[in-house]
Amino acid sequence: MSGLLGSAPLVTLTGGPGVGKSVLARAVLDEHTARRGGTVVRVACWDGLTEGGLLDALLRAAGLPDAAHRDTARALAHRTAHPCVSKPARGRAAGPADDRRPDSATTAPPTGGAALAALGTYCRQQRATVLLDDCDPVLDECALLVRRLLRAAPGLRIVATARHALGLAEERVVRIAPLPVTLGEGIAGPAVELLATRTGPAAPELLVTVCQALEGSPLAIALAAHQLERMSLPQLAAQVGADGALFYSGPAATVRHTSLYAAHAAGYALCSPTDRRVWARLSVLPGDFDPWLAGCVCTSSDVPAGAVEGALERLRRASVVECVRDAGGVHEDTGAALPPRYRLPRAARDFGRTQLREAGEEAAALRRFRQACAALAAEAQIAWQGPNQQVAMRLVEDEQHNLDAALTRPPQDAEDALSALEIAVSLWFHWAACGFRHEGRAHLDRLLLLSREDTALRARALWLAGYLAAQEQALTTAEELLRQAWTAAVMHADSDGLARIAHVHGVLALYRSDPATAVRCLEEATRHRSRDPWFGPGPAHSGALLAIALAPLDAERARGAARSAWEERHSDGDFWLYSTILYADALTERAHGEPAAALRACRKALVAKKLVGDPLFIAGARNMLAGLRRAVRDGRPVPGCDGDSPWWQRRGPGVRPQSFFSRLRAGP
Known part of the structure; x- marks a missing residue:
């Protein structure tokens, strides 16, 4: 802003309420006049200014007579008045100024050139800068007056503050953002420093917590600090995190700055x-x-x-x-x-x-929100089976906050609970394929308790909960959920559901190191032809797991199962399927004495699996890759072929076996 004062005739500071526009403008202008001389002619547009009062207020602020120009000011305001600015009450006694108002729209109003020229002359002689502070209630009048002032006095410098830019060609807009909370790892930002000046010595993490909850708003920080007279800083941090600071109040120069509620109410009225x-x-x-x-x-x-x-x-x-x-x-x-x-x-x-x-209207809006999120989740589910799974992953990532809220907010009734359950079921790939299994199980466990009616959707939810439990090796829980899912699938004549249950039983058998049972279950799943290609892993993925189960038993059958699985794919962009097939190829080559071929397949599988982000297979691929590299380098037998150690666990000298079943949500 300071740099623009010397080159731009009009500088407007914009930003949300309480961000410090007026404070910054006055501070910069005070510094500017202290260094270069001159003065500031300031008008507070939001404080008691009525229709026709802007030009009069400027003249009074400059110490110039305004009575002779009142007609001009009112005519100007009459043309541009904001609808929220109060107009003269009907039936009032007409004063002299009202008598002189033009009777029709075809009568040209007075130009006010003398008043504008006088103000321009004053500003030039006094090297004055005009500050139109808080222009919002009379924004159109401000814009027209600024345009006419700049025409009458081309060298004039004008600074405006408003939540909305004036929209003039000469205008240079400076957007004022809230204060940064941090400037990097462990470095306190201006927001924390501002709060610290009001709290004294305090735990830095508490200051950061408060400022993050207040989103760096200077007004919110000042009002929150005022509450420390009645509560401790830890209590303040807990309260603003849960409830915000909308109704905190404190002393301020204007009524609308005594609370965040008042600040927003002033803008809401416009x-x-x-x-x-x-x-x-x-x-x-x-x-x-x-x-x-x-x-x-x-x-x-x-x-x-x-x-x-x-x-x-x-x-x-x-x-x-x-x-x-x-x-x-x-x-x-x-x-x-x-x-x-x-x-x-x-x-x-x-x-x-x-x-x-x-x-x-809150209940209706919340219901529409959850229904919209259900549509988003369904769109992501379809995109997952399309030509580019990254599109589905990016959609879920972009809408993560909204989807989380739709899943966790308490449903209003049974219908609303079903909408939430539909979201959780549609995001099956996010939980099962992308690795967020624990999070998905938590949502499903809660929503299944709220949706007890025997519906086809609940049957799918039971299967998905069992699938995720199996992937997390909660075997007993998985079997009970699959039993309930089987009963529901039979009741709804859902052959797709029965095939998906067979798929999960194959997964359970793999975790139990029972390849023969895994082969039987997965062969049953691969023989099925899905009527709904969008939900669940489907026959192609069952075929890929069948190749994994066959890898230590029969190399030719394993390779054939892998080829058949790829032929059954929905699209060439199915990285989840592709990476699983490559992993099966690596297992097959490793088990049958081809470490170099296994190493190539394992590297490709790891690259493809990282695109999906599944920690379970990534851990298995990394374990296998490390052993294959040593075997190829040293010419030793390939480790891990005897099946003694689970392939999904990290192992090695001095390393405690640790499973990789779920992916944790990254922090903000």
């Missing part, structure tokens, strides 16, 4: 009814989102689908919604154009949620 409804309904979205998800949540009888994107853009310009990804990017996996993504900051989200509750 929004149109449609924008208010969209703001409130967006509050059910916990993370960032695209226009499609926003439309699913916000569209109703009073908000048409076509109005949502326009409302999003207006809320973005008003610094209510943040844009975290601009439109125009390209998907690196498919080359498709990427839509923009938005985010509602914590305080704006909490404020919107209070408005949603007061309107009695």
Whole structure:
């Protein structure tokens, strides 16, 4: 901002409420005038300014007479007044100024050139910079007045602060973001330093926790620090993490800065009814989102689908919604154009949620949100069986916050619980193939208790819970869940479900080092022809596991099973299947004395499996790879062919056997 003051006629600081726009503008201008001389003519546009008062206020701030120019100011305001700025009450007694107002739209209003020239002359003589602070209530009037001032006094310098840019060609916009909480590993950022000045010596991790919950907002930090008069810092950290700081209050120069609620309410009052409804309904979205998800949540009888994107853009310009990804990017996996993504900051989200509750719309919005997430999960499931599994993985990654919320928020009724269960079932590949087994089991265990009606969806959920338990080697739990799934599959005449159950029994037999039973179960699964190709591993993956089971028994049958599995594939982009087949090839070659061929196949399997991220097979491939490298290098017999040590465990001298069954969610 300081650099722009010398070159740009108009500099506008924009940002959300409480981010420090006014404080920063005044501090920079004070420093600027201290170094270069001059003065500042400041008008606080939000503090008691009424229709027609902007030019008068500027003249008064400059110490110039304003009575002679009141007509001009009111005519200017009449043309540009914001709908939220109060107008004269009907039926009031007309004053002299009202008598002189033009009677028709065809009568040209006074130009006000004398007043503008006088103000320009004053600013030039005094080397004054005009500061229009908090322009939002009279934004259009500010924009028109600034344009006319710059025409009347070309050398004039104007600084504006607002949540919304003025939209002029001469304008240089400086977006003020919240303060960074950290500047790197172990380095406190400005937000932590600001809080520390108010708390005194304190545990750094508590300061970071509070500032992260407040998202670095200077106003929120100041209000939270004020609460330390009645609670300790650990209590404050726990409270802001759970409930936010929307209703914290404290002393401030203006009423709207006495709390975050008041700050957001002031901006909310300036929004149109449609924008208010969209703001409130967006509050059910916990993370960032695209226009499609926003439309699913916000569209109703009073908000048409076509109005949502326009409302999003207006809320973005008003610094209510943040844009975290601009439109125009390209998907690196498919080359498709990427839509923009938005985010509602914590305080704006909490404020919107209070408005949603007061309107009695929270339950309906939450239901629409969960239904939209069910559609997202179904789309990801279909993409997983398509030509590029990375698309499905990226979709789940992008929508992780929303999917997690849809899975964990308490359902409102049985129908809502089924929607949550549908999400968990559709994400089977995320849990079973990508390695998030423990997380998937936790969701399924909870949701199965809430969805006890015997439905086809519940039958699938029982099978998936058993499959994940088997993969985590919880064998007894897996068998009980598979027993229930078998009963449900028979009741619903679900032949696909019976084949999937046979597949999991094959997995259990492999973990028990019983290849003969594994072969029988997996052969049964491979003979089935799926009616639903989207859900579950399917016959092709059963064939790949059959090749693994046959590897130590019969090399030719194992190679034949692997070839058949690849021929059954849905697409060439099925890396989960491809990596499993390569792993089976490596096992076959290793078991039958071809370590060099096994080494090549194992390397390819590891590369392909890393694209999916399954820790179970990655661990097995790494173990095998280490042994094969030693065997090829030293010319020794290939280790591990006797089957004494489980292939899914890390082993070696001094290493305690440790299973790799589940992948942990990475932190933020």
